Amino acid sequence: MKRSTDRILTTHAGSLPMPSDLSAMLRAQEGGQPYDALALQQRLASAVAEAVKMQAEHGLDIITDGEQSKPSFTTYLSQRLAGIETRPGAVARAVSDRQRQDFPDYFQAQRAAAPGFGRRQFYCVGPLQYIGQQAVQRDIANLKAAMTGVQAEEAFLPAVTVGTVEHWMANEYYPSDEAFLFALADALHEEYQAIVEAGFLLQLDNPNLPDGFGLYTDLDIPAYRKFQELRIAALNRSIAGLPASRVRMHVCWGAHKGPHNADIPLRNIVDLMLEVQVEAYSVEAANPRHAHEWHVWEHVKLPAGKILIPGVVGHDSDTIEHPDLVAERICNYAAVVGRDNVIAGTDCGFGTGRLHPTIASLKFQTLVEGARLASQRLWNR
Amino acid sequence: MKRSIERIVTTHTGSLARPAELLQILLARDEGQAVDPEVFDATVRQAVTQTVQRQVEIGLAVINDGEQSKISFATYIRERLHGFGGADEPRPISLEAREFPEYAARRATPYRRPACNAPVAWKDFAAVEKDIANLQAATTGLQVEEAFLTAVSPGTIVNFFPNRYYPTRDAYLEAVAEVMQREYEAIVQAGFLLQLDCPDLALRSTWFPDLSIPEFRTIVAHNVAALNHATRDIPAERMRMHVCWGAGETPRNHDVPLHDIVDELLKARPAGLSLMGANGRHEHEWKVWQEVRLPDGKILIPGVIDSTTNSIEHPEVVAERLVRYASVLGRENVIAGVDCGFGTNAQTDQVDPKIAWAKLRALVEGAELATRELWGA
Numbered sequence: 001m002k003r004s005t006d007r008i009l010t011t012h013a014g015s016l017p018m019p020s021d022l023s024a025m026l027r028a029q030e031g032g033q034p035y036d037a038l039a040l041q042q043r044l045a046s047a048v049a050e051a052v053k054m055q056a057e058h059g060l061d062i063i064t065d066g067e068q069s070k071p072s073f074t075t076y077l078s079q080r081l082a083g084i085e086t087r088p089g090a091v092a093r094a095v096s097d098r099q100r101q102d103f104p105d106y107f108q109a110q111r112a113a114a115p116g117f118g119r120r121q122f123y124c125v126g127p128l129q130y131i132g133q134q135a136v137q138r139d140i141a142n143l144k145a146a147m148t149g150v151q152a153e154e155a156f157l158p159a160v161t162v163g164t165v166e167h168w169m170a171n172e173y174y175p176s177d178e179a180f181l182f183a184l185a186d187a188l189h190e191e192y193q194a195i196v197e198a199g200f201l202l203q204l205d206n207p208n209l210p211d212g213f214g215l216y217t218d219l220d221i222p223a224y225r226k227f228q229e230l231r232i233a234a235l236n237r238s239i240a241g242l243p244a245s246r247v248r249m250h251v252c253w254g255a256h257k258g259p260h261n262a263d264i265p266l267r268n269i270v271d272l273m274l275e276v277q278v279e280a281y282s283v284e285a286a287n288p289r290h291a292h293e294w295h296v297w298e299h300v301k302l303p304a305g306k307i308l309i310p311g312v313v314g315h316d317s318d319t320i321e322h323p324d325l326v327a328e329r330i331c332n333y334a335a336v337v338g339r340d341n342v343i344a345g346t347d348c349g350f351g352t353g354r355l356h357p358t359i360a361s362l363k364f365q366t367l368v369e370g371a372r373l374a375s376q377r378l379w380n381r
Numbered sequence: 382m383k384r385s386i387e388r389i390v391t392t393h394t395g396s397l398a399r400p401a402e403l404l405q406i407l408l409a410r411d412e413g414q415a416v417d418p419e420v421f422d423a424t425v426r427q428a429v430t431q432t433v434q435r436q437v438e439i440g441l442a443v444i445n446d447g448e449q450s451k452i453s454f455a456t457y458i459r460e461r462l463h464g465f466g467g468a469d470e471p472r473p474i475s476l477e478a479r480e481f482p483e484y485a486a487r488r489a490t491p492y493r494r495p496a497c498n499a500p501v502a503w504k505d506f507a508a509v510e511k512d513i514a515n516l517q518a519a520t521t522g523l524q525v526e527e528a529f530l531t532a533v534s535p536g537t538i539v540n541f542f543p544n545r546y547y548p549t550r551d552a553y554l555e556a557v558a559e560v561m562q563r564e565y566e567a568i569v570q571a572g573f574l575l576q577l578d579c580p581d582l583a584l585r586s587t588w589f590p591d592l593s594i595p596e597f598r599t600i601v602a603h604n605v606a607a608l609n610h611a612t613r614d615i616p617a618e619r620m621r622m623h624v625c626w627g628a629g630e631t632p633r634n635h636d637v638p639l640h641d642i643v644d645e646l647l648k649a650r651p652a653g654l655s656l657m658g659a660n661g662r663h664e665h666e667w668k669v670w671q672e673v674r675l676p677d678g679k680i681l682i683p684g685v686i687d688s689t690t691n692s693i694e695h696p697e698v699v700a701e702r703l704v705r706y707a708s709v710l711g712r713e714n715v716i717a718g719v720d721c722g723f724g725t726n727a728q729t730d731q732v733d734p735k736i737a738w739a740k741l742r743a744l745v746e747g748a749e750l751a752t753r754e755l756w757g758a
Contacts, residue, residue, distance in 0.1 A: 291701075316692045
């Protein structure tokens with residue numbers, strides 16, 4: 001995995017705004033409506049090419065396909081798994097549930113403004129089996145084609161994790177949580193292996209570690225930590241055998257706009273995060289609920305060889321962070337974990353309706369400019 | 382003016398969410414519909430009482446009436462003064478809207494914009510007296526450290542209502558300053574701090590998109606001169622001014638850097654200077670004060686809470702921001718504030734009202750943390 005050896009590298013969390021014609025086709029596909037399969041394949045390939053070109057033109061170093069094939073970073077997996085079913089009207093719990101207890105009116109208004117809010121609940125009703133080989137190979141092929149002739153340091157593909165899938169999948173088949181989660185881990189392993197074998201970095205999208213606290217509202221912090229132990233074990237099982245140097249993990253507190261007052265502090269889960277056997281950790285850090293958490297690394301040592309990818313631009317506001325602020329944030333992290341161990345990232349993905357494409361583009365611009373300013377300061381140029 | 386002598390004093394920018402029944406009446410009045418004045422006055426009175434109590438409950442030190450009587454921090458003046466009329470005038474197209482027309486179209490704020498087409502003069506000074514009486518009544522018997530009332534700056538009035546009467550912009554500005562002097566002085570004579578709302582001193586992209594920064598600085602200088610003229614008989618210590626780059630959640634990528642206007646801002650008479658310091662475009666500007674000396678007697682009121690987002694700042698983030706300012710300016714020269722109002726325009730609550738109160742509570746908690754750090758234990 002590339003490191004910031006002579007300047008601060010830049011990356012982001014994955015998803016990018018999707019062209020509206022593509023998202024209409026994907027919605028039709030996901031909803032079981034008729035759609036033109038060939039047209040979808042072609043549009044997907046061109047959308048990935050556009051997304052890659054956009055990232056490269058902004059000067060981002062470690063880039064991706066913008067998750068253009070995925071209506072959601074997590075529920076895309078429902079199309080790649082056998083042994084599951086959904087039921088009419090079944091809605092999964094949400095990671096905003098804990099805050100909703102404090103601010104019911106705000107969340108009610110949010111839901112009223114977004115009909116169809118909430119993820120469908122799925123149920124595991126048979127042996128879990130990964131059936132997404134074709135889909136993941138298509139994602140790989142699209143990204144490979146898009147990268148041809150493009151200037152970038154490295155490319156990654158994101159994939160969801162066991163604990164995050166569990167937010168919308170209930171076990172009705174396996175005899176225990178452990179059996180269920182380990183079976184899910186083994187299924188996900190196939191997707192992970194395909195990505196790594198294709199030569200891309202694998203990004204594990206594991207918001208569950210922080211944002212599960214918002215969803216499992218009956219757990220206090222000690223009980224929640226205990227609960228996560230098995231999820232961490234399953235996550236490590238799902239990446240067993242893959243070189244850690246090819247894997248990074250993204251964690252965040254849920255990408256929804258909102259108060260975030262009930263977010264579990266990073267210091268309460270940072271040790272669990274570091275138990276996951278990956279080389280780099282991407283952590284939400286730009287928004288005002290988490291901007292102070294660089295101080296956590298004054299007390300917790302980032303293990304040797306690991307990389308931290310703090311979010312230095314966020315999606316909680318359309319306001320474009322000033323490059324000087326981005327640089328200041330990067331320098332704060334560099335001061336506590338060492339400049340070589342920092343890659344500048346984003347709080348979460350900018351896609352799936354979070355940011356207008358114009359704003360996403362301006363945010364990348366300021367990210368790259370801020371990293372350039374930070375590099376000047378950190379390498380005394 | 383209250384200073385941070387033993388602890389970091391807290392305040393906010395002025396406007397707070399209005400109750401639904403009051404909002405309805407304000408909108409009807411703005412549209413020119415007949416509203417029973419007694420019903421209006423009683424509804425405002427009650428809203429002021431409630432908002433004052435709430436501010437005291439959450440522990441804010443320097444509070445106000447939440448601008449409950451006003452449709453917006455600026456256009457309220459149209460109801461109080463003669464001189465404005467005719468159809469709404471088009472607004473300039475901001476630099477953001479030129480760069481991103483499709484994005485900007487989704488975010489236009491509604492307000493009436495008639496021109497100044499006759500001499501500016503007082504029509505309803507009683508409205509000022511009612512605001513004063515309401516705040517006096519609402520604070521009576523409560524533990525309030527200090528209270529302020531806001532008033533719009535001459536330059537902001539001139540920006541909002543285009544000149545179709547006076548021979549020059551400067552003549553219009555001077556006439557407005559002469560008239561507004563009465564409102565400013567009444568607030569101070571009543572024993573309240575006067576806060577002058579001065580987005581005109583920073584907001585180039587919205588009002589003067591075609592002016593270069595040096596040209597805009599000339600406008601700022603004239604506006605500051607008008608402000609100083611209108612407040613010439615008020616002690617500097619009894620005034621603060623709020624300067625900002627617009628109230629909305631916008632890209633802000635064309636905002637004039639503080640660095641480029643700070644010298645002009647410091648020529649204004651008010652002792653207190655309230656500036657944005659929390660949102661992503663201006664958070665780094667605490668560093669401006671490493672190069673620019675805050676003159677003796679001045680107090681900086683940086684925004685440590687963003688008034689445009691529904692994320693509640695972590696108190697430790699608030700404390701970190703305050704400590705940074707205190708480290709360059711001296712703790713006694715810093716008051717904790719908010720980037721802008723939570724209801725600058727009554728129609729557009731950008732932040733959920735309950736979340737806005739939680740953000741103000743985070744401000745108070747953050748100031749307590751900063752106080753512990755800056756004064757020890």
